[in-house]
Amino acid sequence: MKRIYSIIVENESGVLSRVANLFSARGYNIESLSVAPIDEEGLSRMTIVTDGNEQVLEQIGKQLNKLIDVIKVIQFGDEPYVEREMALIKMHTDRNTRAEVLRIVDIFRGKVVDVSHDSYTIEVTGDSTKIDAILSLLEPLGIKELARTGKVAMIREKKR
Amino acid sequence: MKLTGAEIFIESLKREGVEYLFGIPGGAVIDLHDALYKQDNIKFILTRHEQAAVHMADGYARSTGKPGVALVTSGPGATNTITGLATAYMDSVPIVVFTGQVPTPLIGNDAFQEADIVGMSRPCTKYNFLVKDVNELSKTIKKAFYIATTGRPGPVLIDFPKDIQVSKTEFKYPDTIHIRGYNPTYHGNPKQIKKVVKAIANSKKPLLYVGGGAVISEAHNEIYNLAKKLQIPVFTTLMGIGAFPEDDELSLGMAGMHGTFRANMAIQYCDMLISVGARFDDRVTGKVSEFAPYAKIVHIDIDPTSISKNIEVDYPLVGDAKLVLKDMSPLFDGYSTINWKEVRKPWLDQINKWKNEHKLAYNKETEEIVPQYVIEKLNELTKSEDPIISTEVGQHQMWVAQFYTFKKPRRLLTSGGLGTMGYGFPAGIGAKFGFDNKQVYIIAGDGSFQMNVQELSTIAAYNKSVKIIIMNNGYLGMVRQWQQLFYGRRYSNTVLEVQPDFVKLAESYGIKARRIRKKSEVAEALKELVAYKNPYLLDVVIAKEENVYPMVPAGASLDNMLLT
Numbered sequence: 001m002k003r004i005y006s007i008i009v010e011n012e013s014g015v016l017s018r019v020a021n022l023f024s025a026r027g028y029n030i031e032s033l034s035v036a037p038i039d040e041e042g043l044s045r046m047t048i049v050t051d052g053n054e055q056v057l058e059q060i061g062k063q064l065n066k067l068i069d070v071i072k073v074i075q076f077g078d079e080p081y082v083e084r085e086m087a088l089i090k091m092h093t094d095r096n097t098r099a100e101v102l103r104i105v106d107i108f109r110g111k112v113v114d115v116s117h118d119s120y121t122i123e124v125t126g127d128s129t130k131i132d133a134i135l136s137l138l139e140p141l142g143i144k145e146l147a148r149t150g151k152v153a154m155i156r157e158k159k160r
Numbered sequence: 161m162k163l164t165g166a167e168i169f170i171e172s173l174k175r176e177g178v179e180y181l182f183g184i185p186g187g188a189v190i191d192l193h194d195a196l197y198k199q200d201n202i203k204f205i206l207t208r209h210e211q212a213a214v215h216m217a218d219g220y221a222r223s224t225g226k227p228g229v230a231l232v233t234s235g236p237g238a239t240n241t242i243t244g245l246a247t248a249y250m251d252s253v254p255i256v257v258f259t260g261q262v263p264t265p266l267i268g269n270d271a272f273q274e275a276d277i278v279g280m281s282r283p284c285t286k287y288n289f290l291v292k293d294v295n296e297l298s299k300t301i302k303k304a305f306y307i308a309t310t311g312r313p314g315p316v317l318i319d320f321p322k323d324i325q326v327s328k329t330e331f332k333y334p335d336t337i338h339i340r341g342y343n344p345t346y347h348g349n350p351k352q353i354k355k356v357v358k359a360i361a362n363s364k365k366p367l368l369y370v371g372g373g374a375v376i377s378e379a380h381n382e383i384y385n386l387a388k389k390l391q392i393p394v395f396t397t398l399m400g401i402g403a404f405p406e407d408d409e410l411s412l413g414m415a416g417m418h419g420t421f422r423a424n425m426a427i428q429y430c431d432m433l434i435s436v437g438a439r440f441d442d443r444v445t446g447k448v449s450e451f452a453p454y455a456k457i458v459h460i461d462i463d464p465t466s467i468s469k470n471i472e473v474d475y476p477l478v479g480d481a482k483l484v485l486k487d488m489s490p491l492f493d494g495y496s497t498i499n500w501k502e503v504r505k506p507w508l509d510q511i512n513k514w515k516n517e518h519k520l521a522y523n524k525e526t527e528e529i530v531p532q533y534v535i536e537k538l539n540e541l542t543k544s545e546d547p548i549i550s551t552e553v554g555q556h557q558m559w560v561a562q563f564y565t566f567k568k569p570r571r572l573l574t575s576g577g578l579g580t581m582g583y584g585f586p587a588g589i590g591a592k593f594g595f596d597n598k599q600v601y602i603i604a605g606d607g608s609f610q611m612n613v614q615e616l617s618t619i620a621a622y623n624k625s626v627k628i629i630i631m632n633n634g635y636l637g638m639v640r641q642w643q644q645l646f647y648g649r650r651y652s653n654t655v656l657e658v659q660p661d662f663v664k665l666a667e668s669y670g671i672k673a674r675r676i677r678k679k680s681e682v683a684e685a686l687k688e689l690v691a692y693k694n695p696y697l698l699d700v701v702i703a704k705e706e707n708v709y710p711m712v713p714a715g716a717s718l719d720n721m722l723l724t
């Protein structure tokens with residue numbers, strides 16, 4: 001079972017290592033992890049995607065909560081949430097493939113952010129299934145390099 | 161007035177009520193030692209190894225309940241503390257360890273005696289700090305003591321660079337501290353407490369499972385009252401020993417791998433297991449899938465991560481053991497018409513039957529000294545003086561747990577979670593610093609004792625009259641026992657072929673010592689040891705291949721005990 005944890009942490013040196021250590025010491029796997037400061041002074045948000053059975057996931061949640069530098073743990077599961085990931089994809093391109101690449105990028109509402117005579121660099125944002133989908137279409141056309149940010153997520157506000 | 165970092169260090173420790181610092185000086189802490197030299201509130205205890213210094217701080221903390229403090233230098237001084245930190249971490253002991261560090265501009269440069277101790281100690285401390293600014297120093301120290309001693313206690317390390325020790329700033333010690341990500345839960349959820357009380361009251365065969373957390377939270381009176389009121393039998397873990405008086409009729413002694421027959425059987429047949437500050441360690445549960453098969457389980461613990469970690473429980477209850485039991489107590493008044501003695505009779509009768517079926521026993525018909533006899537005799541001779549007993553790790557440790565009758569908490573010092581050989585001797589010394597007027601007996605294996613034997617210097621230097629009893633079997637006995645029982649008697653690397661003459665060794669430090677070989681000498685030699693007013697070492701040559709029984713083989717269920 002996959003689970004996304006979004007945790008608010010003190011922006012201290014060592015926090016990343018504490019969180020990573022919590023996973024590695026127990027043999028839990030981190031599938032993706034992203035960190036960036038939030039607007040509140042001295043705090044960052046870490047978004048961690050992991051995998052495990054119910055018991056493991058419950059332990060991870062508790063262990064994260066126990067870390068002194070962790071201020072809040074949000075687990076994404078039952079409540080509706082939005083998740084996004086961004087990917088930069090550098091494509092080999094030539095006369096034969098250029099048009100096809102652009103068509104795919106267009107369908108996925110991606111953007112070409114850098115061009116050279118034999119490559120395009122594409123930016124695409126979406127949930128993970130969307131990123132996976134565009135990648136599977138681009139794959140046969142020749143992906144040169146790929147960078148994904150890992151997920152970030154937020155709970156949806158209740159609609160009235 | 162502005163103070164240097166070193167002076168702030170001293171002033172802060174004074175505010176925290178620190179009496180002793182254990183450790184060894186070095187280049188990176190020489191300024192701190194200079195500041196120590198100029199005052200006489202805090203006494204520095206010079207040890208012979210930093211590992212021992214941390215164990216001393218630990219023994220001081222476990223016996224007194226106050227945080228223990230160590231101070232060591234950077235690099236090798238710091239790395240030598242790791243085993244001590246890990247030992248304290250596993251057993252939730254509040255200690256604060258200060259390590260010197262190279263000056264901040266050199267950090268990361270592989271400078272002389274630089275070690276990334278913050279990185280290395282992260283997995284074996286509750287928290288750790290690198291002080292980067294002298295203005296943060298007093299607040300950091302305050303935080304360290306606060307974190308070490310609150311919630312589930314544990315070791316905290318402060319890495320203290322040399323340049324910060326000489327920088328100056330205005331000294332102000334914070335009165336209180338708030339850490340926004342750290343809010344331990346002390347009071348149990350009232351609704352859950354109600355549910356638990358009802359479940360306990362309605363059970364037929366309840367059993368109390370008391371762990372180290374009960375000792376730490378000093379919940380012994382509350383446990384006693386609950387057990388007595390509802391006539392609930394009690395067993396402890398190794399770490400819980402002393403949280404319930406072992407001479408009480410409701411005491412089943414220790415359970416687990418080397419637990420009593422009656423405690424292990426009671427676990428397997430109870431219908432309600434009430435765990436107080438224990439963590440379902442594999443040495444207690446045996447085969448997890450067959451542990452307490454008929455029981456509903458209540459788990460009271462201050463650490464939510466301990467709950468349902470190894471075993472799924474029916475009634476989790478997060479909170480401080482003492483406070484939770486206190487809150488539970490009045491709710492049992494609703495059942496005051498019940499005659500608990502009568503209700504409980506069938507269960508207690510069953511337990512008594514188990515008790516009489518297999519008592520802890522040993523061969524009494526020998527010329528040789530059997531170790532269990534030594535512990536029994538020591539118990540007899542010292543029970544009125546309420547001493548502190550510290551053990552090393554191995555067979556002798558289990559014999560102490562089985563054959564010494566502990567009646568109060570904080571009287572047994574032993575490395576339960578990590579099982580650290582070399583712990584017991586320095587821990588006992590630390591306890592002696594905490595309680596100069598109490599007897600401290602150190603029961604050591606011949607193997608373990610050699611792991612911190614250098615501390616004979618420390619007790620000689622400070623004339624700390626700890627009493628050392630070496631259970632000398634010429635083996636790494638506990639490992640040899642496994643080899644005998646499960647590895648076809650292939651005693652691979654467990655024979656201690658060359659041993660020092662422990663008597664001469666002690667004497668070379670100016671410590672009185674004696675060796676005995678015959679059972680007939682035991683009582684008299686122990687009397688001499690008890691009465692002697694200075695440190696004393698007794699080398700007891702015991703039956704070489706004596707085993708610890710009962711024994712639940714690793715991975716077996718608790719009712720599969722080897723009894724002889």
Ligand SMILES: Cc1ncc(C[n+]2csc(CCOP(=O)(O)OP(=O)(O)O)c2C)c(N)n1
Pocket residue numbers: 552553554555556557579580581582604605606607608609631633635636637638639
């Ligand atoms: C530091 C450390 N190294 C190794 C072990 C593994 N070990 C557990 S018990 C034991 C034997 C201890 O021998 P001794 O101190 O003579 O005690 P005995 O079992 O003979 O009573 C060993 C080697 C350990 N617990 N700690």
Ligand SMILES: [Mg+2]
Pocket residue numbers: 554605606607631632633634635636637
């Ligand atoms: Mg031995």
